[in-house]
Amino acid sequence: MSQDRVSLPHKIIGVAVIWNDRAQILIDKRRQNGDLGGLWEFPGGKIEPGETVEECIAREIEEELAIEVIVGDRLITINHTYPRFHITLIVHHCHHLKGEPQPIESSELRWVKVLDLEKYAFPAANSQIIAALQQFIN
Numbered sequence: 403m404s405q406d407r408v409s410l411p412h413k414i415i416g417v418a419v420i421w422n423d424r425a426q427i428l429i430d431k432r433r434q435n436g437d438l439g440g441l442w443e444f445p446g447g448k449i450e451p452g453e454t455v456e457e458c459i460a461r462e463i464e465e466e467l468a469i470e471v472i473v474g475d476r477l478i479t480i481n482h483t484y485p486r487f488h489i490t491l492i493v494h495h496c497h498h499l500k501g502e503p504q505p506i507e508s509s510e511l512r513w514v515k516v517l518d519l520e521k522y523a524f525p526a527a528n529s530q531i532i533a534a535l536q537q538f539i540n
């Protein structure tokens with residue numbers, strides 16, 4: 403059977419835009435192997451059953467980066483279809499509280515200004531997040 407639209411898996415992801423006190427955002431580089439390998443992203447991961455998006459984001463950030471954040475307002479929700487799955491990205495602003503971020507599940511971390519985000523290669527779904535951030539700072 404061919405993989406038509408409706409048969410694709412749907413991932414629902416909590417995504418963090420983590421701000422520091424210098425108005426920079428934390429981005430991570432996905433490992434080279436696997437889906438969207440080598441691209442930069444905002445930290446986050448799948449919402450587990452029974453979990454709110456805020457709980458998911460706080461948990462993923464602890465697991466992926468070993469830091470504590472305050473999860474704040476929602477920036478945007480994006481639906482996107484990749485060749486092999488559908489994705490919903492629920493993106494929240496977060497504030498970095500404590501801990502030095504560690505690249506536990508990624509190959510690299512970087513604090514960047516919103517205006518520098520365009521220098522990094524992100525997955526296709528992220529262009530709407532970056533546009534929302536550019537609007538947010540204006």
Ligand SMILES: Nc1nc2c([nH]c(=O)n2[C@H]2C[C@H](O)[C@@H](COP(=O)(O)OP(=O)(O)OP(=O)(O)O)O2)c(=O)[nH]1
Pocket residue numbers: 413415416417437438442443444445446447448489491525526527528
């Ligand atoms: N965290 C995060 N994921 C993103 C972004 N943009 C984007 O397309 N994604 C996609 C990549 C992944 O397919 C999914 C994130 O879920 P995940 O971190 O649990 O997935 P994964 O591919 O690393 O692992 P898995 O599905 O094999 O368990 O969302 C982004 O900015 N941040």
Ligand SMILES: [Mg+2]
Pocket residue numbers: 445446447448
């Ligand atoms: Mg993840």
